[in-house]
Amino acid sequence: MREDDERPITRRDFLGTAAAGTAAFYLAACGSGSSSSSSSGKSAGTVTLNNLFQQQAGYSASDIAGMTAEFEKANSNIKVNNTLVAYEALHDKIVAAAPAGTYDVVLGDCIWPAEFGSKNIVKDLTSLVQGLPVNEIFPGAIQMALYKGKYYGMPWILDTKYMYANTAMLKKAGKTTADLKTLTGMVSTLEALKSKGVLKYPFMGSWKQAEAVVCDYATLVGAFGGKFLDSAGKPVFNTGGGVQALEFMKMLLDKGLANPSSTSSAEEEVLKAFAAEQVAVNWNWTFQLAGATEPSKSKVPAGDVAIMHTPQGTPGVTPPGVNGGQPLMITTGSSHPNEAWEYIKFITSKQAQNNYVKDSLPIWAPSYDEPAVIKTAGAQLVSVAKTQLPDMILRPQVPNYNAASQELQVQIQKALLGKTSAKSALDTAAKAFSAGAPV
């Protein structure tokens, strides 16, 4: 054995090796970074996009994976990593990840452009969006990304709450879908379903303390001809149609027409209850149609699932539905904004959207006349969408929407639980939309 082999490791050896290792690691890290990233946008070599989506209403995980695979096939230099989270976690994850620039493309909501745009969390995409044929996009859809005349995203998920009914149950109560055209007709139908013993609670709302309850409330505000804000941006939902909407929700609970579990249920729970034949009538996003007609998930025969326009508050006046649109946004921390836009452009394109219409319909108006779209989505859904989507009520576009909406959710629930009157609850909530930060 040589003498060197027996020599113990000295401090100098240790430090030397550690320094060499650190240097090698640092160089390796720099090397890999330089081949895959560039701060100037368009990069040479392979670029990796990290995107954030939701796994809930709208496009399913497999739809997103399918669109992404097609994009990667068409753009071999761009690799895409998608992360999917629950809707409830989406906003906070976008905010928390913003300083680190973790994500390139994020799925937003139509209530966030004001907040994200004013706080510079997402990029202004006005010039890019205007380069597309925006006149072919539904007016309600294009609004979802707009704040103070600027586009902070590209519309992607176009959704609204439709009315769903189990026609076999309606038949047992001697009713048809024609009876559900107005809110008065809806109440008498629910009463018939209850009195004839078809269901103890024939209706179920998504009235959990979450954004879901605001969406159901907004549907009714639209039906009663109410508004959230006036032209000066002052809250007016605590008057007229806004108050009537909340009183209507409370009445459904008081009469035992709405399931008491509505106040702890979101859209997923309502869909499950409908699929288990525990609900005859409800409002929900497009995804309920696919879920309720899927034999492996639903006890309701597909032919018994009806989808309709939400009921009229004033007979003869077509009510606007709630705008449930969700745009795709590019974060200000993105290192690859050009590739991110390419990805957004691809998956929001008419062609990509027309291929995935089972859970979410395209933003493009001409797509609704495409035979392939009508065949896959179903003539029933497409014909209802054509009337419901062009006119939608947008929830308030204010930078402090999240804080104000939380107050609205709590106040709506207090009114539903009989702890305060509808008017008083909405007066309190209206103050939150006018107030700023707590300091």
Place this chain on the structure above:
Amino acid sequence: MTDASANVATAGALPARRSTRWLARTREARFAALLLVPSVIVVFGIVIYPVLRTLYTSFYAVNSPFPGNYPGVGFHNYTAALSNPGFWSAVERTAYFTFVSTALELLFGIGIALLLYAPLRMRWLFRTIVVLPWALPTIVNGALWRYMFDANYGVINAAFTQLHLIGSYKAWLSSPFGALNIVILADVWKNTSLVAFFLLAGLATIPRELYEAARIDGVTPFQAFMRITLPLLRPAIVVVLVLRTIEAFKVFDIIYVMTGGGPANGTQSVSFYTYQRAFSDEYFGYGSALAYLIVLFILVLAALYIRALRSDNYGIG
């Protein structure tokens, strides 16, 4: 060499050896310090820096996740929180949650610990089964109880109606107070096993001879429990109370999963309230002040418990 010269040489050699040793020790100390640098960086990075940064943020009106020049507001975030009824409602709910859940966990924990300490056959199996709820992630536990208490397809409704305990399905999570108690139930189910195992360890330290002597003196099992077991178990009880109270006061994840703070804020704990203000509303300065107020509450609780320990002369403090 003369004696004198030898002495001089020795006298000269001593400081030289001392200085060599001193140098070696200094080098070793420096080397040791160098080795500690990575852990100091990690500790500073993940503990000290965030703690100080949060304190700093709490004095500014920070309303965005990005660094920037935000206006200083002094203690205004603290006074705004302390004068906010929403904050105090959350504190009240949290105090109720903490008191009831900790009390129930202690009560059931003592019972289970006594059962697990009894000389049973296959005791190891029972002990393994009892620890399972604690091993379950809180998120899974929350989802499990939420599904069990679901108004439309939950197993609780099915079981209770079959047993004729209730006439029809109930919406358990739809009333604010009912939902809070169900969250407590889920928390108790999960954490009782931890309490039981702490107390089981405490039971193992009680000498068997005391029970034998008591039995000879004609003491009933209940008297033995009250006069021997409970007093000697007090140190373990106090330790477990400190741990569980602090944990219960910080409750967040089980509420996030089971109720989202609803209905009508009925299950909104102070940690959940803080999270919503900081991350959902982006009032980071205000949220930081709230976080420090929670720390203060917990410090007060911990101080009270430690005082109780000291007064009982358990050698702490």
